[in-house]
Amino acid sequence: MxxxxxxxxxxSVKDNVKDKAMDKRSALVFVYGNARRSEGxxxxxxxxxxxxEQCWTAxxxxxxxxxxxxxxxxxxxxxxxxxxxxxxxxxxLLDAWEGIRDGACETGPRSQRSLRALxxxxxxxxxxxxxxxxxPGAKRGELPSIxxxxxxxxxxxxxxxxxxxxxxxxxxxxERFRRAKVDHLFRDCLGRGVLRGYDLRFSxxxxxxxxxxLAELGGGGWAEGKVYRIGTEALEYLKKREGVHxxxxxxxxxxxxxxxxxxxxxxxxxxxxxxxxxVESPPPPxxxxxxxxxxxxxxxxEYALSFERKLLALQTEAAAATDTLK
Numbered sequence: 001m002x003x004x005x006x007x008x009x010x011x012s013v014k015d016n017v018k019d020k021a022m023d024k025r026s027a028l029v030f031v032y033g034n035a036r037r038s039e040g041x042x043x044x045x046x047x048x049x050x051x052x053e054q055c056w057t058a059x060x061x062x063x064x065x066x067x068x069x070x071x072x073x074x075x076x077x078x079x080x081x082x083x084x085x086x087x088x089x090x091x092x093l094l095d096a097w098e099g100i101r102d103g104a105c106e107t108g109p110r111s112q113r114s115l116r117a118l119x120x121x122x123x124x125x126x127x128x129x130x131x132x133x134x135x136p137g138a139k140r141g142e143l144p145s146i147x148x149x150x151x152x153x154x155x156x157x158x159x160x161x162x163x164x165x166x167x168x169x170x171x172x173x174x175e176r177f178r179r180a181k182v183d184h185l186f187r188d189c190l191g192r193g194v195l196r197g198y199d200l201r202f203s204x205x206x207x208x209x210x211x212x213x214l215a216e217l218g219g220g221g222w223a224e225g226k227v228y229r230i231g232t233e234a235l236e237y238l239k240k241r242e243g244v245h246x247x248x249x250x251x252x253x254x255x256x257x258x259x260x261x262x263x264x265x266x267x268x269x270x271x272x273x274x275x276x277x278x279v280e281s282p283p284p285p286x287x288x289x290x291x292x293x294x295x296x297x298x299x300x301x302e303y304a305l306s307f308e309r310k311l312l313a314l315q316t317e318a319a320a321a322t323d324t325l326k
Contacts, residue, residue, distance in 0.1 A: 027091050028130035030057055030121045032081030033069050035094070038152050038253055038267045044097060045084055052083040052123040053197075054216045054252060054272065057132055061151060062143035069151045070114070070135035070143070080150040080252065083121055083130060091131070098133050124215040124276075148244070153251045153269070160232050164268040166193050166256050168200065168225035169212035170287055171238070172294025180241075185234035192298040193227035194262035195254055195270075200307070202283055202314065203276040204248065210281030210314075212291070213273035214254075224303040226294060227258055227268060235269075242271045250274050282314040 028051065034041040037050065060075030071079050086094070100116055114135050121130040146154045156163060170176060177183040195214065199221040202210030214223055228234075242249035249271040256268045283291065288311070295304065 024088065026085050026087050028121070028128055029084050029086050029091065029094065030055065030081055030130045030132045031084055032061065032071055032079050032132075033151050034067070036082050036152055037255070039155075041097075044094060045086065045090065048087075048090055049085040050082060051085055051128070052125070052216060053254060054080070055083045055121050055123045055128075056080045056149070057119060057121045057130075059132075059134070061146040061149045062135070063146050063154070064143060069146055069154075071132060073134055073136050075145075077145075078149050080148075080250070083123060083128065094133075100133075124217055148250055150251065152253050156269075157235070163230055163235065164190070164256075164258075164266055165228045165230045165234070165238070166195065166225050166254060166268040166270040167228065167294070168195070168214060168223050168270065170290040170294065171241075172226040172298065173290040174297075175293060176290055180237070182234070182237050185230065185237065186228050188229040190227040190229060190258055192262075192300075193225050193256040193258050193268065195223040195225070195256050197221060198223050198254070200310070201276075202280045203278075204273040205277045205279075205281050206284075209284035209287065210277075211273070211283070211287070213276060214270065215276070222303075224295075224299050225270075226298045227256065227266075230269075238271065244271070247274050280314055282311065282318050 029048075031045065033039070035044045036042065037045075037053075056078045057071075058077070059071045059073055059079045060077045061069050061071055061079045063069055095116065098114055098116070100114060114133060116131050117134050118129055119132050121128050121132070148154070174183060174186065177186050197216060197218050198214045199217050200223050201213045201215045203213040203215065204211040230238075239245070239251070244251060252270055252272045253267050254270050255265055256262075258264050258266050282288075295307065299307070
């Protein structure tokens with residue numbers, strides 16, 4: 001992007017910001033760096049309403065090498081983060097932190113080419129228009145890109161942190177680990193984890209049926225799974241198994257409840273479908289066997305019943321669709 005194009009973008013964005021947001025009492029902000037709830041500057045958004053834990057926007061995420069990322073427009077990728085509704089005083093606080101005045105950066109810890117723009121942000125419930133802090137002036141290759149577009153995962157993987165891992169489908173099945181001869185990597189099991197506000201879905205379509213996913217749909221939905229404490233070797237196995245590099249699933253962090261009644265809140269790694277189908281497909285028999293076998297060790301009776309009801313509904317719908325085609 002040339003400097004003249006960048007200047008035009010910045011002028012357009014500043015007008016857009018003034019016209020559409022400055023007179024509101026609150027604003028939607030997409031957060032992808034250290035202000036996320038799992039990160040060190042989360043206090044910047046203390047008291048803000050989190051609208052979505054899982055969301056994404058267009059762009060390319062880059063590492064500044066100074067302990068924080070920047071989001072560059074274009075690049076044909078997606079950047080993952082969280083969506084917050086903040087009062088205007090919090091928006092001004094974020095601007096001050098970014099060194100921005102009237103939508104464009106003048107001084108501060110970020111580059112003078114930074115700006116705050118309105119752009120579409122996508123959640124499992126639909127599309128929103130939100131403020132995003134951008135760095136449009138970066139030259140191609142100037143900063144290293146962040147794999148998978150997720151700063152929270154990148155930072156933890158780089159620092160080789162021990163992670164909690166929330167398994168909600170076939171990875172609950174220890175037999176699969178034994179067959180792969182990696183069961184020794186998953187011996188530190190903490191028991192059941194509960195993820196509120198998410199629904200189990202089979203939204204990844206494979207040739208033989210659907211594969212499991214979690215959708216953040218809010219309401220009274222919840223998912224139950226098995227929680228492990230894992231290290232680097234187990235993480236590498238999971239990335240390969242989930243087809244992360246092929247773009248099938250992506251690593252993501254969720255806030256789960258563990259312990260008696262799920263009262264202790266913890267950040268845990270899980271894997272979510274990248275290209276979600278709007279139409280669910282019933283899982284194939286072998287995959288379903290693994291889910292049931294693993295789930296039987298941690299699921300509550302209530303959740304097991306809800307799973308079987310969901311499965312029956314999917315199978316009935318699939319049979320009806322097949323009959324229609326005949």
